[in-house]
Amino acid sequence: MTPFTYNDQGLCAESVPLAEIAEQVGTPVYVYSQSAIEAAYDRFANALTAELGAERTLVCYAMKANSNVGVLAALAARGAGADIVSEGELLRALAAGIPASRIVYPGVGKTRQEIATALQAGIHQFNAESLPELEQIDAVAREMGVRAPVALRINPNVDARTHHKITTGRAEDKFGIDADALPEVTERLRQLDAIQLTGLAVHIGSQVTEEEPFRQAYTRMAELYRWLQDEGWPVSRIDLGGGLGIVYRNEPAPDVEGYARLVRETVAETTDAQLTFEPGRHLVGNAGVLVTRTLYLKQGRVRPILVVDAAMNDLIRPALYEAWHDLKPVAREGREDELVQMDVVGPVCESADTFARARPLPPLKAGDLVAFFSAGAYGAVMASGYNSRLPVPEVMVQGDQFAIVRRRPTFQEVLSTEQVPGWLGRPADVEAADATEDTRKTG
Known part of the structure; x- marks a missing residue:
């Protein structure tokens, strides 16, 4: 409605x-309609609870869809965590009342400062996307005297069949660690003592309206999770990302309950993992x-x-x-x-x-x-x-x-956030702009 x-x-x-x-x-x-946001979150969370159980699921809203603190506060009141991709998003989430223990941090380009801030806050986990990033997280955690909880984001080489600019799970996309490179990466992880490997993560794209890409990606994640356990890694989590679409024009309406059943069939029944989800557009679009x-x-x-x-x-x-x-x-x-x-x-x-x-x-x-x-x-x-x-x-x-x-x-x-270099002086037109009263409505 x-x-x-x-x-x-x-x-x-x-x-x-x-x-x-x-x-x-x-x-x-x-x-924005607060009631619509709450209704979308409740339907998504309740569908997962019905199929998987509340104790096994963590819903972390993907803030990149809409990071207004009012929106975040409404979702925080519902029990949502946050999926962040920058230090700024972390600070917004915390300001809106989302506890750090319910925040996950993916992204291919985390800086040392961002890693340190997230570690200091005590986030749920990083979703690491490359070996160099793992080495950077390890170095920062060592300096701080802590261990960093990290899930490995896998690129499963699955086409989400969405717009090419918002597809993230194909082999040629910049996101994640190639699934075939997992043995090499885990071998290197044995030398990175400041990293605690918590599990795996995946996200294949945004505005996904078909179930088959999810089925392919999630089946592959369950296989890799079981492989990690067989190799002796004490993993306990799989982050299944987001991507469930909405109706803009004539797309098929997303079947939230069908999506939850798919997760149960592909992952919940074949692994013992705690499951994290990162809906964004689906909740606020x-x-x-x-x-x-x-x-x-x-x-x-x-x-x-x-x-x-x-x-x-x-x-x-x-x-x-x-x-x-x-x-x-x-x-x-x-x-x-x-x-x-x-x-x-x-x-x-x-x-x-x-x-x-x-x-x-x-x-x-x-x-x-x-x-x-x-x-x-x-x-x-x-x-x-x-x-x-x-x-x-x-x-x-x-x-x-x-x-x-x-x-x-x-x-x-x-x-006021800009200034003229001192060697150029202060142009008269800038002074005039300062003196002019703004006549637009500012709310």
């Missing part, structure tokens, strides 16, 4: 009209929208062009992945007999700043509000300041309440 529905006040997030949020916070603005305001309706040579105040720097997925996001007017739902094909574009000076081409939409005019659906994942977290545009604020809704969970900064706040 979608948390975004129409009533006599137009399109609402739960019980809050999006027009009201836009009026108070300004546009563009991301809006359909819980968010990006609300934008129409600036102009331009009559193009081929079809009308709707120019909105959101841009590719705010929501880059269409430009980066050719991704589809449903568009709906906030004021009312369009009737089939009045739809007009339009291109929907942003104001950034790039042809790639196009959200949709020939999209059937009801008649719209300057000032009308439009919502991009399925924007809760990889939206705000991938945003940039291109064209010196301000970051988009984020709002969370629960029932008939809403709160700003990230405000829009002023231009002065953004400029």
Whole structure:
């Protein structure tokens, strides 16, 4: 059930009209439904519990999908851990109330500083992706006088059958240790005394909508886990990653209960491992929208062009992945007999700043509000300041309440992080910018 529905006040997030949020916070603005996030988490966690038992599962939300501390706090209250890929994400997770003992840390490029910070915090485990990384973790742990809990992330050479830019488990991808290299890596591990090998990890990609890639990867992981035990390694964990998709357009709806059964059949019934899961997009993707305001309706040579105040720097997925996001007017739902094909574009000076081409939409005019659906994942977290545009604020809704969970900064706040080299002096236009009052809504 979608948390975004129409009533006599137009399109609402739960019980809050999006027009009201836009009026108070300004546009563009991301809006998240807390109830939708909680419902997605509960369904995922309950399906695993039903098939595997609560004592055997750890659900660590993949923060890269949406790392807003409000979102994290809602998931922390549900018992979620976190899957992080940077020191910044670690600090966000801790600030939101996620205990370090429920945090896993994958990623191919951890720095010494990041490793030390994670060790000091006492995280659940690192998911190491190469032999050089293992040697680095060992060196840092030795210096600190501790042992680092580490799972080996395996590249199983399985095609997730998703977009090529978000596939991570093929032999040519940068992620993980080649499965065939496991004997060599474990031999080297015998010399790395500051590492405690806890088990294995895998993640084959994002927005996976078929069961077969999971089945192939998980079957291989169970085989390698049993091999490690036969070799005398006291392993006890398998991190099965994330990747379960959502519906953007016409993808098959993910079968969460079927996924849990698959895990039981491939791993739980064939190993004694504790199992970790890293859902991200699946929990937050359909819980968010990006609300934008129409600036102009331009009559193009081929079809009308709707120019909105959101841009590719705010929501880059269409430009980066050719991704589809449903568009709906906030004021009312369009009737089939009045739809007009339009291109929907942003104001950034790039042809790639196009959200949709020939999209059937009801008649719209300057000032009308439009919502991009399925924007809760990889939206705000991938945003940039291109064209010196301000970051988009984020709002969370629960029932008939809403709160700003990230405000829009002023231009002065953004400029305060930069400075002119002393040998160039201080240009008059920078001084003038400092003196100018920001007139935009900041929430």
